[in-house]
Amino acid sequence: MVFTEEYVLAYFWDHQEPLAHYHTYTAGVFDKWASQSLNITVKCMRDTAAFLMELEKDKPEQYAVQMYDAFGKLGSDVAGGNVNRAGSLQECVSVKGPSFRGQYCQVFLKQEAVEYFVGVCVPDSCDEKEVRTLVVYEAFDQGHSPLIPPVPAPLISDPTLGIFMTQCISNNITPDESAVFCLCVCVLMMALPIVASVCVTVVRRRRRREVRQGVDSILLSKNSQYGALSNGSPSQSKECISLQDTAAARDLQREQADNTMSGVWQYLQCFTVQVGSIGVFNTADSEHSYSSLNGIRILSLLWIICGHTVQLSAWSSLDNDKRWRQTVQSSPLYVFAFSGPVYLAVDTFLFLGGLLSAKSLLTSIQRSENTLSLRLVVHFLLKRFKRIQPLHLFIVCMIIALFSLLHRGVFWFMAEDEILNCKKYWWSNLLLINNLFTITDICAPWTWYLSIDFQFYAMTPFLVFLYRLNKYVLIAVAMVLLVLSTLAGALITAFLHLPVHQPTTLEYESYFKYYYNKPYTRYGPYLLGVLAGLYMTTKKGALLKQQWQAVAGWSISLSVMALLVGLAYVLRDVPAQPSLAHALYQGLHRSLWALAVAWIILACEEGYGGFVNKILSLNVWVPLSHISFACYLIHPVLILLYNGKQETPIHYTDLNFLYLFLGHLVLTLVLGFVLTVLIEKPYLFLRKSEG
Numbered sequence: 001m002v003f004t005e006e007y008v009l010a011y012f013w014d015h016q017e018p019l020a021h022y023h024t025y026t027a028g029v030f031d032k033w034a035s036q037s038l039n040i041t042v043k044c045m046r047d048t049a050a051f052l053m054e055l056e057k058d059k060p061e062q063y064a065v066q067m068y069d070a071f072g073k074l075g076s077d078v079a080g081g082n083v084n085r086a087g088s089l090q091e092c093v094s095v096k097g098p099s100f101r102g103q104y105c106q107v108f109l110k111q112e113a114v115e116y117f118v119g120v121c122v123p124d125s126c127d128e129k130e131v132r133t134l135v136v137y138e139a140f141d142q143g144h145s146p147l148i149p150p151v152p153a154p155l156i157s158d159p160t161l162g163i164f165m166t167q168c169i170s171n172n173i174t175p176d177e178s179a180v181f182c183l184c185v186c187v188l189m190m191a192l193p194i195v196a197s198v199c200v201t202v203v204r205r206r207r208r209r210e211v212r213q214g215v216d217s218i219l220l221s222k223n224s225q226y227g228a229l230s231n232g233s234p235s236q237s238k239e240c241i242s243l244q245d246t247a248a249a250r251d252l253q254r255e256q257a258d259n260t261m262s263g264v265w266q267y268l269q270c271f272t273v274q275v276g277s278i279g280v281f282n283t284a285d286s287e288h289s290y291s292s293l294n295g296i297r298i299l300s301l302l303w304i305i306c307g308h309t310v311q312l313s314a315w316s317s318l319d320n321d322k323r324w325r326q327t328v329q330s331s332p333l334y335v336f337a338f339s340g341p342v343y344l345a346v347d348t349f350l351f352l353g354g355l356l357s358a359k360s361l362l363t364s365i366q367r368s369e370n371t372l373s374l375r376l377v378v379h380f381l382l383k384r385f386k387r388i389q390p391l392h393l394f395i396v397c398m399i400i401a402l403f404s405l406l407h408r409g410v411f412w413f414m415a416e417d418e419i420l421n422c423k424k425y426w427w428s429n430l431l432l433i434n435n436l437f438t439i440t441d442i443c444a445p446w447t448w449y450l451s452i453d454f455q456f457y458a459m460t461p462f463l464v465f466l467y468r469l470n471k472y473v474l475i476a477v478a479m480v481l482l483v484l485s486t487l488a489g490a491l492i493t494a495f496l497h498l499p500v501h502q503p504t505t506l507e508y509e510s511y512f513k514y515y516y517n518k519p520y521t522r523y524g525p526y527l528l529g530v531l532a533g534l535y536m537t538t539k540k541g542a543l544l545k546q547q548w549q550a551v552a553g554w555s556i557s558l559s560v561m562a563l564l565v566g567l568a569y570v571l572r573d574v575p576a577q578p579s580l581a582h583a584l585y586q587g588l589h590r591s592l593w594a595l596a597v598a599w600i601i602l603a604c605e606e607g608y609g610g611f612v613n614k615i616l617s618l619n620v621w622v623p624l625s626h627i628s629f630a631c632y633l634i635h636p637v638l639i640l641l642y643n644g645k646q647e648t649p650i651h652y653t654d655l656n657f658l659y660l661f662l663g664h665l666v667l668t669l670v671l672g673f674v675l676t677v678l679i680e681k682p683y684l685f686l687r688k689s690e691g
Contacts (some may be wrong), residue, residue, distance in 0.1 A: 196272050
């Protein structure tokens with residue numbers, strides 16, 4: 001008999017008589033054919049056959065029932081987006097078969113235009129390639145009901161399945177050298193402040209004890225001296241004086257030793273948890289004098305966390321993502337959950353960055369005898385680099401270490417991408433140029449903001465130089481740069497047919513590749529921030545003279561903000577051809593938003609803020625503002641971990657995601673405080689002690 005491929009496949013996968021006689025062939029031609037023709041090991045083939053045969057029995061063994069039960073099954077509301085069949089990872093890995101354990105694998109399928117994955121439970125003797133081979137032949141075998149049935153015809157007309165990837169989740173954690181190195185770096189960076197805190201506490205307690213002992217000695221010495229004088233004993237008086245001289249000598253030696261160690265002591269204090277905590281809770285905000293900025297910064301941060309909470313879940317793990325899209329893409333009421341208007345908060349951050357950079361540089365120039373020197377510019381840039389990089393690089397290392405050492409979850413796709421991207425592109429984060437890459441190739445994609453902010457920050461000395469040279473030259477150059485940035489956004493949108501929203505999926509690669517995180521399309525808000533900073537720092541008097549000016553300004557700014565949010569929903573459809581409306585909106589909306597924010601700050605500073613200024617200037621925003629940088633960096637990590645470790649899809653409802661947002665927010669604030677005290681503040685205080 002000739003064992004053709006068709007014959008053997010039909011012979012093996014028929015779950016009736018042929019499988020009952022499978023072991024007749026395991027020692028002969030069948031094993032040889034399986035290992036050579038199908039590239040499947042004999043062990044994998046035997047274990048799989050044993051599992052499938054067990055299912056054919058009237059009363060199968062418990063392990064086979066568990067394995068089958070762990071398979072992903074088709075659920076309800078496929079039309080609403082519930083196509084992924086996750087199965088049960090924990091049930092699968094708990095299986096103990098006759099000669100194997102259960103292994104959870106995901107088979108990624110395509111049926112018509114719908115892509116989804118199905119969780120399967122297979123013997124751990126099979127690797128990913130073998131599982132793919134077995135699934136392919138099992139799926140197309142017509143001799144039995146397949147273990148992975150396609151979506152039925154009433155829902156998807158074409159039952160043909162396309163299998164484009166298979167991956168198995170291993171229980172074994174095998175971190176590579178980069179993960180171990182990053183883990184050591186993270187532990188060291190967090191251990192230094194803790195060790196410093198312990199050392200400082202011990203030294204302070206010892207000094208307080210010495211001071212108490214010294215006071216007691218002095219009191220005893222005085223008492224003895226008083227008794228000696230009253231007795232009229234010259235010898236005892238001289239002895240007391242000698243003892244005092246000896247004590248004074250010891251104090252002098254101790255003072256000299258303290259002066260020698262003062263530098264080390266100062267550096268050690270910079271790293272203590274005590275100093276960092278005091279810095280966080282200090283409400284005397286010395287960074288700037290604009291009290292409304294803290295409230296604006298925190299409200300913008302909350303807006304971003306809310307948007308990320310929904311969108312990072314929608315990208316991978318919703319069981320009703322189609323219904324979510326239909327709901328939130330059609331109503332401005334979901335401005336906190338949909339991506340386009342949400343990221344106007346990033347433009348608020350860019351505006352604030354420009355304003356504070358201009359103010360900081362002008363202050364540094366005044367301290368340097370009103371001279372803008374090359375040395376001052378270098379110090380200005382290095383100060384910013386040291387300000388953001390310790391915590392930024394800590395987050396990069398933490399992603400590599402933490403994600404590599406955790407067991408993978410069912411929805412581990414984005415976390416897996418982060419590990420690979422950080423191992424490959426970490427150097428772009430170090431050099432602060434990762435925004436020049438496509439967002440899908442960035443380590444910690446949300447850190448593109450740090451890179452673009454630093455690139456704009458480096459332009460501030462040039463603009464300040466022009467301002468000191470001639471104000472009108474600065475205005476002319478600024479207008480040219482603003483027009484170029486506006487035209488870049490508009491033309492790219494028109495020619496590439498881009499949506500005005502950031503897409504909720506990654507299907508519009510050109511949006512991220514050419515527009516979203518590129519400096520030539522995002523410079524407008526930062527440039528306006530620099531101009532606002534120059535004006536507000538150097539202005540001689542108030543801009544607003546009368547009440548009607550304030551009323552008109554508030555009316556215009558709030559109307560512009562509402563219009564920008566509303567138009568994003570009006571223009572939400574992707575144009576099939578160049579659209580003037582889409583191009584104008586994409587080119588202008590970020591700068592218009594920044595101008596509206598500028599008005600709010602100016603009105604608050606000049607006494608026309610009313611209850612808005614009272615809210616934005618609350619003292620509670622100050623400590624939150626101190627930890628905002630750490631909160632921005634850590635919150636997507638928490639969201640990715642939560643989503644990646646889910647075993648079933650998340651169901652979107654407003655109430656569910658309100659609770660999810662609040663949970664992420666609380667954890668973000670706690671970890672933001674910890675990272676600020678242990679990582680960010682020590683280096684900030686160290687920089688101040690050096691200066």
